Amino acid sequence: MMRPFDPLRRRLLIGGTAAMATAPLTACFDAVGDQESAVRGVLEYANSLTYRTQRLLLRSNALATEFSESEIRQPQRPNGSTNPQDEAYLAHVSTGFSNYRFTVGGMVERPLSLTLDELRAMPARTQITRHDCVEGWSCIAKWTGTPLAVVLDEARVQERARFVVFTCLDTYGSTRSAYYESIDLEDARHAQTILAYGLNGEALPVANGAPLRVRVERQLGYKMAKYLGGILLVDSLESFGKGRGGFWEDYGYEWFAGI
Numbered sequence: 071m072m073r074p075f076d077p078l079r080r081r082l083l084i085g086g087t088a089a090m091a092t093a094p095l096t097a098c099f100d101a102v103g104d105q106e107s108a109v110r111g112v113l114e115y116a117n118s119l120t121y122r123t124q125r126l127l128l129r130s131n132a133l134a135t136e137f138s139e140s141e142i143r144q145p146q147r148p149n150g151s152t153n154p155q156d157e158a159y160l161a162h163v164s165t166g167f168s169n170y171r172f173t174v175g176g177m178v179e180r181p182l183s184l185t186l187d188e189l190r191a192m193p194a195r196t197q198i199t200r201h202d203c204v205e206g207w208s209c210i211a212k213w214t215g216t217p218l219a220v221v222l223d224e225a226r227v228q229e230r231a232r233f234v235v236f237t238c239l240d241t242y243g244s245t246r247s248a249y250y251e252s253i254d255l256e257d258a259r260h261a262q263t264i265l266a267y268g269l270n271g272e273a274l275p276v277a278n279g280a281p282l283r284v285r286v287e288r289q290l291g292y293k294m295a296k297y298l299g300g301i302l303l304v305d306s307l308e309s310f311g312k313g314r315g316g317f318w319e320d321y322g323y324e325w326f327a328g329i
């Protein structure tokens with residue numbers, strides 16, 4: 071029942087606004103320059119249209135296509151940060167992530183600090199899915215991890231929280247700013263949104279975000295933050311980065327990157 075990837079459909083879905091939103095922003099190799107504010111206004115308008123239209127058209131629980139083992143193709147191609155040199159991250163690498171803690175804070179009743187063993191002891195989900203980068207390439211890989219919904223239930227999210235912000239241990243781009251991302255609670259609680267610690271049956275490698283990265287299967291690759299430090303439950307994205315909800319969003323990419 072699931073459809074193959076079809077960029078045209080995506081463009082039709084959002085009535086042409088995505089073409090405007092993505093035309094000047096074709097690659098994510100490195101930080102692009104600041105956009106003119108007029109352009110920014112158009113992008114932001116397109117963003118909100120995209121989000122509202124897609125939210126109307128997508129059933130909230132619809133699953134992204136899942137594939138069989140024989141359809142796994144390419145090793146998951148590392149992109150963006152692939153070998154962070156940030157001090158705190160290197161310290162974790164040198165100790166085999168034994169001191170690593172995944173923290174859950176912000177608007178929750180019970181802030182959490184979880185070891186990798188604790189995460190691995192929670193219910194797990196494995197899914198073989200396609201990763202689509204905004205640059206135009208894709209691969210299919212098998213991901214294993216803890217459903218984010220399980221962690222959110224454990225932390226007891228407060229009523230007023232609207233978004234999950236992912237903080238990362240790497241900095242990226244010419245400005246070396248901290249990578250971060252955010253999604254709404256609907257995507258956060260989606261069955262396929264997992265905190266992945268396994269890739270193709272092995273521990274998640276450094277190149278793909280060790281020890282933990284999120285999978286948000288109905289959106290583009292840049293939403294899937296690697297090298298996770300933790301999450302914060304918030305009701306506004308304003309205080310993070312330049313306030314647009316993610317590292318690439320701060321350079322003009324769409325916040326809701328539905329595929």
Ligand SMILES: Nc1nc2c(c(=O)[nH]1)N[C@H]1C(S)=C(S)[C@@H](COP(=O)(O)O)O[C@H]1N2
Pocket residue numbers: 098146147148149150151201202203204238239240242249250277278279291292293294295296297
């Ligand atoms: N922390 C962090 N997460 C990140 C990035 C990054 O540079 N840093 N790059 C993003 C982009 S653009 C893509 S396509 C995917 C790449 O994931 P992969 O290396 O497992 O293919 O990670 C995303 N998450």
Ligand SMILES: [Mo]
Pocket residue numbers: 098149202203204205291292
């Ligand atoms: Mo990407």
